[in-house]
Amino acid sequence: NASDEVIAFGNGVFNDKQMFEAQFIDGVYGLNDTTRGKGIVTNDAKNANKMVTSISKMFTDGAAVNAHTFAQKTYDYYLKTFDRNSVDDKGFKLVSAVHVNNNWNNASWNGRQMSYGDGDGVNYYNFASGLDVAAHELTHGVTEHSANLIYSYESGALNESMSDIFAKMVDRDPEWLIGEKLIKSGPNRALRSMSNPAEIIDTRTESGYSPDHWSKRYIGTLDSGGVHINSSINNKAAYLISDGGTHYGVTVTGVGRDATEQIYYRALTKYLTKSSNFSMMRSAAIQAATDLYGASSKEVKAVQQAYTAVGVL
Numbered sequence: 001n002a003s004d005e006v007i008a009f010g011n012g013v014f015n016d017k018q019m020f021e022a023q024f025i026d027g028v029y030g031l032n033d034t035t036r037g038k039g040i041v042t043n044d045a046k047n048a049n050k051m052v053t054s055i056s057k058m059f060t061d062g063a064a065v066n067a068h069t070f071a072q073k074t075y076d077y078y079l080k081t082f083d084r085n086s087v088d089d090k091g092f093k094l095v096s097a098v099h100v101n102n103n104w105n106n107a108s109w110n111g112r113q114m115s116y117g118d119g120d121g122v123n124y125y126n127f128a129s130g131l132d133v134a135a136h137e138l139t140h141g142v143t144e145h146s147a148n149l150i151y152s153y154e155s156g157a158l159n160e161s162m163s164d165i166f167a168k169m170v171d172r173d174p175e176w177l178i179g180e181k182l183i184k185s186g187p188n189r190a191l192r193s194m195s196n197p198a199e200i201i202d203t204r205t206e207s208g209y210s211p212d213h214w215s216k217r218y219i220g221t222l223d224s225g226g227v228h229i230n231s232s233i234n235n236k237a238a239y240l241i242s243d244g245g246t247h248y249g250v251t252v253t254g255v256g257r258d259a260t261e262q263i264y265y266r267a268l269t270k271y272l273t274k275s276s277n278f279s280m281m282r283s284a285a286i287q288a289a290t291d292l293y294g295a296s297s298k299e300v301k302a303v304q305q306a307y308t309a310v311g312v313l
């Protein structure tokens with residue numbers, strides 16, 4: 001019942017102050033937001049997967065506070081930016097589970113809900129702590145309900161890249177790092193870098209770093225054919241379209257995030273299909289930019305330059 005809806009409070013994993021819609025029912029407050037789509041609910045995997053509750057309006061589970069508010073922020077981003085009502089554009093109920101598994105160093109989308117691990121506390125902090133992680137996982141839902149890119153090899157790398165691209169559009173991180181808040185210790189300062197993929201050590205590749213060009217793509221079978229590895233090639237293209245730069249001698253004049261997110265959203269929801277490859281991604285982005293800004297626009301030029309810069313023709 002929406003009339004039981006209240007504004008509640010809490011601190012996130014890093015003591016970030018959050019305010020959010022919750023529900024007051026049967027004398028307790030619960031992380032159930034009935035004001036967005038068909039609802040946003042946050043559950044506790046360590047308490048029989050029941051909804052996270054609190055006897056006061058101040059919630060004390062930082063992971064739950066973050067998972068709940070970040071799902072709300074991502075929902076609001078898709079609604080405001082693309083007039084999309086949740087992952088299926090029909091208000092799909094957004095359910096998150098926190099404290100999943102033991103010391104789990106990951107987060108996931110399984111087609112029905114998001115899950116967040118607490119991290120091992122040694123190399124990683126709690127995976128619910130990053131807005132970009134929530135936006136990444138939720139974008140897997142958007143992709144599933146649009147292009148539905150098959151999660152292996154090139155189409156899988158594009159699927160991963162879409163999640164990274166919109167993660168950085170939601171949080172507007174000027175550094176374009178993925179999962180930077182999760183890192184407690186280790187050789188890298190983030191899981192991935194969209195601005196400079198080659199700064200990230202990745203022992204699975206021949207170079208030992210994440211690929212930033214088609215010629216450096218990973219062709220092995222690990223990671224479902226390198227879905228989290230080759231995503232960096234498309235990530236770099238998206239970064240160049242937005243912010244510009246010179247990469248392997250090719251100069252791109254950036255057109256900013258507002259245009260870039262519209263181009264990728266239109267490509268994802270109108271032109272890409274489940275078996276699209278990188279070359280088709282280039283064509284889809286050019287077509288999307290042409291629809292939105294015209295064939296001789298600076299946006300179309302930026303897309304062409306960016307994909308040429310990463311070796312995708």
Ligand code: ASN
Binds near residue numbers: 106108109140
């Ligand atoms: N966090 C990862 C992802 O969203 C989980 C996975 O490996 N599928 O891609």
Ligand code: ZN
Binds near residue numbers: 136137140160163
């Ligand atoms: Zn992913």
